[in-house]
Amino acid sequence: MRLARAITTVRSTVRSALARRHSIERARSGRRAPRPGALRRAMSASSSSHPGATFGPIDIPSTQIFHETPTTFALVNLKPVVPGHVLVCPRRVARKFTDLSDDEIGDLWRTVAAVQRVMERVYDTTSSTLAIQDGPLAGQSVPHVHVHVLPRREGDFARNDDVYDELEKWRALDDDRAPRTAEEMKSEADALRVMF
């Protein structure tokens, strides 16, 4: 029951956020904005014991971290490009994937697999895009290794790989996408945390 509720909450939280974002985008583009979906209430999960983490120059509060190991953490996303788009990072601030130790590499990707299993269950799919933009010429925006995990659904983009156009804009300062609120991100992280 707890798990079913968590899945429902994660889905509705992210969908509401995406609906709200699209409504803002449509309003900005001068078209009539649809009525935004109501933001679901945050789950009443107990407060996290996660100590927070550093993501490049950014301090990530513990409320946005939903899974971690001694060398890896997984966080929800300020600007997800699909529902369930999350990030998995080494705890140590390393710019390049090739800067990681063998142990960090193994732990990072085992954690990606664990996160991917949960996200595919939540979003009822068996496909995901996994990607590292490793270095500025590959589109890296935050100078800290991060694996993008994106559950993929039928028809989520007009062309399959439009997902990457969105990834490119993911952290762009000049895009039109409204960042999610701290409360929205906390709700998603709380719901995901209980699934590990």
Place this chain on the structure above:
Amino acid sequence: MRLARAITTVRSTVRSALARRHSIERARSGRRAPRPGALRRAMSASSSSHPGATFGPIDIPSTQIFHETPTTFALVNLKPVVPGHVLVCPRRVARKFTDLSDDEIGDLWRTVAAVQRVMERVYDTTSSTLAIQDGPLAGQSVPHVHVHVLPRREGDFARNDDVYDELEKWRALDDDRAPRTAEEMKSEADALRVMF
């Protein structure tokens, strides 16, 4: 000297293949085709002891494998979308990343790091795109886990993430790109093999 020669050979082999491919594409599109670059002679590397591998339904000859471990192998590419676009796969035929064991995951990605270091050295860059299209809805074309490793260079695509449009077409049967010849692939693999 041997290493420098290997680097030069890999670069020229792949560039020739790409120039040839572009010439075929231009000819097909009705424009005047530039004179194709001459295919460089294969390096006189000793024949490989690599036993070949299975990539989904495809038998990969040992001549196309340039690095391997007991559970992972790295192969050159029938249709690279940028110079140095190679693949790293688990030896066991597994459809999904989440089907791999912890040991296979660690070995796969440690091998990716080793391959990435070599390819960035060969192509004189510090940026790479690393991606798994994990499942059909993510654009997976061969039902066997494979990590795309693409060294990225300044200006290699008009927009950074056009690389993914090319990835989407990578194994498409109906695209206009000519597959490389066995000889071209062998030359590249021979040159890369000595760098590990």
